[in-house]
Amino acid sequence: MALIVKKFGGSSVATAEKIMAVARRVLQDQHPGDQIVVVVSAMGDTTDDLIALAKKIAPEPYHYTREVDMLLSTGEQVSIALLAMAFNTLGHPAVSLTGPQAGVISNVVYTKGKIVDITPKRVLEELDKGKIVVVAGFQGINALGDVTTLGRGGSDTSAVAIAGALKADSCEIFTDVDGVYSADPRVVKDARRMKEITYNEMLEMARLGAVVMQPRSVEMGKHFGVPIHVRSTFTQQPGTIIREEYTVEEKEFIIRGVTHDNDVAKIAVLGVPNRPGIAYTIFSALADANIDVDMIVQSIRNSETNVIDMVFTVASSDLSQARTIVEKIARQLEAIGTLVEEDVAKVSVVGAGMFGSPGIAAAMFGALSEAQVNIEVISTSEISISCLIKESQVKEAVNAIHAKFFPTK
Ligand code: ADP
Ligand code: ASP
Ligand code: MG
Numbered sequence: 001m002a003l004i005v006k007k008f009g010g011s012s013v014a015t016a017e018k019i020m021a022v023a024r025r026v027l028q029d030q031h032p033g034d035q036i037v038v039v040v041s042a043m044g045d046t047t048d049d050l051i052a053l054a055k056k057i058a059p060e061p062y063h064y065t066r067e068v069d070m071l072l073s074t075g076e077q078v079s080i081a082l083l084a085m086a087f088n089t090l091g092h093p094a095v096s097l098t099g100p101q102a103g104v105i106s107n108v109v110y111t112k113g114k115i116v117d118i119t120p121k122r123v124l125e126e127l128d129k130g131k132i133v134v135v136a137g138f139q140g141i142n143a144l145g146d147v148t149t150l151g152r153g154g155s156d157t158s159a160v161a162i163a164g165a166l167k168a169d170s171c172e173i174f175t176d177v178d179g180v181y182s183a184d185p186r187v188v189k190d191a192r193r194m195k196e197i198t199y200n201e202m203l204e205m206a207r208l209g210a211v212v213m214q215p216r217s218v219e220m221g222k223h224f225g226v227p228i229h230v231r232s233t234f235t236q237q238p239g240t241i242i243r244e245e246y247t248v249e250e251k252e253f254i255i256r257g258v259t260h261d262n263d264v265a266k267i268a269v270l271g272v273p274n275r276p277g278i279a280y281t282i283f284s285a286l287a288d289a290n291i292d293v294d295m296i297v298q299s300i301r302n303s304e305t306n307v308i309d310m311v312f313t314v315a316s317s318d319l320s321q322a323r324t325i326v327e328k329i330a331r332q333l334e335a336i337g338t339l340v341e342e343d344v345a346k347v348s349v350v351g352a353g354m355f356g357s358p359g360i361a362a363a364m365f366g367a368l369s370e371a372q373v374n375i376e377v378i379s380t381s382e383i384s385i386s387c388l389i390k391e392s393q394v395k396e397a398v399n400a401i402h403a404k405f406f407p408t409k
Pocket of ligand 2: 009010041075151153154155156
């Protein structure tokens with residue numbers, strides 16, 4: 001008897017027919033005695049539609065984050081109810097539970113809540129009654145008793161965290177692609193599916209834009225030691241296992257993946273007086289507002305005027321809030337001004353073996369140069385290199401870099 005957590009993303013449950021198909025598939029794949037928890041996202045583009053709706057009422061809905069969470073959490077509530085009904089219609093007992101009912105406890109941050117604990121008493125009780133338990137992804141409850149959401153793509157994290165808390169035998173993430181590829185298969189035709197990828201490489205790919213897994217979910221998998229199986233809702237392909245170490249696959253390539261992220265904006269604070277504490281003042285204010293800052297470049301001091309420029313990137317969804325904070329600080333610091341660019345994107349290469357291989361950076365820059373793509377900012381980690389470029393050139397850039405590192409035989 002196995003305890004299995006299966007997560008189905010928005011495109012897998014986009015219509016009533018697809019919800020029925022998911023229920024059929026779960027029942028077909030079930031072995032006698034298996035206990036099953038299904039974590040589900042909102043139907044299709046529901047979350048985007050709800051955000052668009054909120055924008056009709058409040059031009060900056062994210063100024064009202066508690067209410068945004070109250071609104072967005074309704075999307076998943078629709079799909080859990082329908083999926084539980086689908087199981088019942090097919091003759092199998094099932095019950096739907098919201099994140100709070102399933103014991104998903106988050107911190108008090110709205111719209112980007114983090115799971116701090118799972119108390120799955122009710123889930124276990126329902127499983128013991130022989131029911132399939134359908135849990136709303138992307139949501140939890142905080143210490144104030146409010147519903148929170150876990151950031152875009154957060155149902156992945158709900159699923160892996162629940163699998164960890166239940167000590168499940170497996171955690172399967174069903175989506176509209178049949179595994180993790182060496183690049184987004186919608187952008188790179190020749191992208192290769194991987195049999196396995198390590199948590200660390202997947203985490204870096206996810207942070208750098210591979211939306212197939214939310215970064216937090218990979219952290220959760222690593223934390224609980226839960227192998228994550230990414231596979232297709234629509235086929236029986238074997239998919240990709242995310243785990244600590246490679247077991248079967250020969251590591252043929254140093255670079256495991258090429259990623260891109262269009263959800264990036266660049267902010268520059270220009271002409272800041274060059275004195276201690278400037279970086280602290282800017283970035284602590286952003287941190288206090290829970291805004292993640294990514295690439296950071298400080299220009300060389302201008303010897304005549306003794307000022308510097310500070311350039312950094314944030315997620316596009318944080319831009320409006322970040323801009324308000326930074327403009328205020330720029331005035332306080334008597335900077336010359338601020339500049340915002342939204343039409344930028346980040347392309348990156350990821351691979352744990354790249355440390356100590358200086359040729360990797362040169363090869364990436366060479367690919368971009370051949371594709372006539374200008375690099376605005378570069379940043380590196382031990383296992384990745386990222387370049388900020390114009391958003392309009394993302395497709396050519398990713399394809400050029402991929403062709404360089406994964407040549408077709
Ligand atoms: P779901 O609704 O099931 O959560 P998502 O849209 O969040 O699905 O994630 C699946 C999508 O991730 C795919 O359709 C694909 O375009 C995109 N993606 C980006 N990078 C990769 C990658 N390296 N491998 C696989 N899919 C990727
Ligand atoms: N529905 C949420 C989103 O669109 C969560 C998820 O799909 O994982 O971001
Ligand atoms: Mg997703």
